[in-house]
Amino acid sequence: FHPAELAEAALDAGITYFDTAPGYGDGQSERNYGEVLATRRREVFLATKTGSRSHDDALRSVEASLKRLRTDHLDLLQLHGVSAKEDFTRWDRPDGVLRALYRLREEKVTRFVGVTGHESAAAMRRAIELFNFDTILTTFNPTATRRPFRELVLPLAHEKKMGIIAMKVMGGGFGSLAAGNPLKNDLATYWYHDQAPRQVEAGMLIRYALGLPVSAAVVGMNALAHVRANVAAVCGKPPLNEEERKALEVHLS
Incomplete structure (x- = not known):
């Protein structure tokens, strides 16, 4: 199958939040989305990112993303990958990245600006303490880490x-909750250090994330079966409540 088929299938199934970045496949992820957005842009809430930390580099990055995505506007533009070593003093200088993000928001090139990161919770907290972001994209799953x-x-x-x-929400690369195909047999396998594998229904991990006070959950998919399984995992099934979330956290601790 062609990757654009996944985006088409996701839209047809009711998934409308599309997340990408220039660094995903060296721009190929954005190009794949662009094939679909050329005809279905109005159906999508489109989010991409810039890893630049300077004003001019960020503008060039966004211009290139728009070309790959075949659109003239974004719904969400995010500052990509806040790290523990982040120099926040650079962000709001006259030549800093925030001036570019806020300018693009004012010019309606993007509706919202956000920040992303999964390396350091302290750095993410500091970023949203210091600056005016509309959204945050970060890691939420039941593991202790x-x-x-x-x-x-x-x-x-x-x-x-x-x-x-x-x-x-499936664990990503940090003591992964999902080994290999995250939806094989509708199970995700949790490997953490030297512990025995723990098996969890993949749908439970999505419902765990949606049980938190979040607006959406981003789940990677690389097969049509994943699209169908992810949709089936949440359709007609409520997010996990607090008691269920705590039980899952204990199970994976």
């Missing part, structure tokens, strides 16, 4: 009435 993001970042983002988007 992700607890700081739930405890340090989530309450403040909620207090500031930000849009909160969950990522790495």
Whole structure:
């Protein structure tokens, strides 16, 4: 299958939040989306990112993304990959990236600006303490390694009435909850250090994330079966409640 088929299938199934970045496949992810957006742009909430930290580089990055995506506007433009070593003093200088993001928002090239990161909960919290972002994209799953993001970042983002988007709900690369095909047999396998594998229904991990005060969850998919399985996992099934979430956290601790 062609990757654009996945985007078409997702739209047909009711998935409308599309997340990408220039660094995903060296721009290929944006190109794949562009094949669909050329005819179905109005159906999509489109989010991409810039890893630049300077004004001019960020503008060039966004211009290139728009060309690959075959659109003239974004719904969400995010500052990509906040790290523990981030120099926040650079961001709001006259030649800093925030001037570019805010300018693009004022010019309606993007409706919203956000920030993303999964390396350091403390750095993510500091970013949203210091600056005016509309959204945050960060990691929420039941593992102990992700607890700081739930405890340090989530309450403040909620207090500031930000849009909160969950990522790495299957674990991503950090003690992965999903080994190999995350939806094979409708199970995700949790490997963490030297512990025995723990098996969890993939749908439970999505419903865990949606049970938190988030606006959406980003889940990677690389097969049509994943699209169907992810949709089936949440259709007609409520997000996990607090008791169910805590039980899952204990199971994976």
